[in-house]
Amino acid sequence: MSQYEFSIGTRGSALATTQTGHVAVQLHEISQVAYNTVLVKTEGDVTTGPLSQLGGTGVFAAALRQALLDGSCDMAVHSLKDLPTTQPDGLLIAATPQRADVRDALCARDGLFLAELPEGATVGTGSPRRKAQLLAFRPDLRIVDIRGNVGTRLGRVKGSPAQKDDGGVGRTAQGDLDAVILAAAGLERLGLDSHITEYLDPEIMLPAPGQGSLAVEVRAAGSGHPSVDTALETMDDVDTRLAVTAERALLARLEAGCAAPIGALATVQGDTLVLDSVACSPDGSDTMRRSATTQQLTIDGAQALGITLAEQLLREGAADLAGL
Numbered sequence: 401m402s403q404y405e406f407s408i409g410t411r412g413s414a415l416a417t418t419q420t421g422h423v424a425v426q427l428h429e430i431s432q433v434a435y436n437t438v439l440v441k442t443e444g445d446v447t448t449g450p451l452s453q454l455g456g457t458g459v460f461a462a463a464l465r466q467a468l469l470d471g472s473c474d475m476a477v478h479s480l481k482d483l484p485t486t487q488p489d490g491l492l493i494a495a496t497p498q499r500a501d502v503r504d505a506l507c508a509r510d511g512l513f514l515a516e517l518p519e520g521a522t523v524g525t526g527s528p529r530r531k532a533q534l535l536a537f538r539p540d541l542r543i544v545d546i547r548g549n550v551g552t553r554l555g556r557v558k559g560s561p562a563q564k565d566d567g568g569v570g571r572t573a574q575g576d577l578d579a580v581i582l583a584a585a586g587l588e589r590l591g592l593d594s595h596i597t598e599y600l601d602p603e604i605m606l607p608a609p610g611q612g613s614l615a616v617e618v619r620a621a622g623s624g625h626p627s628v629d630t631a632l633e634t635m636d637d638v639d640t641r642l643a644v645t646a647e648r649a650l651l652a653r654l655e656a657g658c659a660a661p662i663g664a665l666a667t668v669q670g671d672t673l674v675l676d677s678v679a680c681s682p683d684g685s686d687t688m689r690r691s692a693t694t695q696q697l698t699i700d701g702a703q704a705l706g707i708t709l710a711e712q713l714l715r716e717g718a719a720d721l722a723g724l
């Protein structure tokens with residue numbers, strides 16, 4: 401049985417390899433099955449230019465999914481928020497591990513909070529969702545479209561500390577922005593959370609559907625290793641699964657992708673699943689926040705909740721508002 405091992409695919413970024421490494425180690429510890437890692441290059445990694453203009457959704461996920469389908473690997477670990485809501489034939493999400501911090505994080509110069517940034521301060525983000533919600537709260541801010549990996553983005557902040565051992569934060573000669581916004585989960589997974597100057601309250605900044613959550617995807621027939629399949633079941637977190645199912649159902653019903661100024665966050669509170677959502681005009685001048693709840697704590701119940709809330713948003717004009 402020495403050849404018995406599973407093969408786990410990952411993108412090459414520091415965030416992707418870190419996330420995949422954690423999942424692989426956990427699966428190995430539960431199943432005692434050995435593993436190997438397969439590096440997969442994706443279009444999102446090689447294309448430069450504004451993220452919001454990259455062709456369609458799923459640039460990060462498509463190549464990983466192809467590697468799964470053609471048998472180059474047995475499972476793939478995705479950031480769920482980068483995963484298109486349409487599930488390809490032949491693949492399924494076998495586990496959504498317990499979710500990390502869902503919030504967006506401000507990484508500002510000089511320890512500043514969002515409310516303390518000076519009039520007209522520059523904030524870097526490539527996300528229309530973050531841009532719109534920032535401007536809704538602080539219309540004076542100047543939002544700068546940036547992209548690149550987490551370390552590159554942190555390096556854009558003025559006076560960001562040069563550290564060789566902090567995950568490759570390349571200090572540009574000096575930063576040019578007052579702040580950037582990144583997902584807290586990614587920063588924490590990379591051990592870079594010391595750069596966070598404020599965890600943004602979801603009342604101000606609703607995260608992307610699926611933010612902070614990983615998805616372990618396998619072929620429909622499973623990973624090919626019964627004890628690894630069992631380990632995947634063990635790793636699946638029910639509350640996370642319910643929450644992200646509701647958030648993604650909302651996104652799918654809105655026919656919106658990760659480039660839309662739409663935020664959503666579901667949480668299990670006792671016996672209730674609460675779904676909060678926001679649709680914004682791209683310039684943040686107009687926002688529509690709506691919430692709904694269900695006591696049906698099942699996948700079907702979560703899906704219905706997302707669809708119901710999306711349909712309410714659409715009835716009230718969210719498609720025109722958010723440019724969907």
Ligand SMILES: NCc1[nH]cc(CCC(=O)O)c1CC(=O)O
Pocket residue numbers: 479480481482550581582583584585586587610611612613614
């Ligand atoms: N779009 C890139 C991406 N995909 C997942 C994360 C962070 C981790 C997560 O949200 O699970 C990030 C970076 C970011 O948005 O700051």
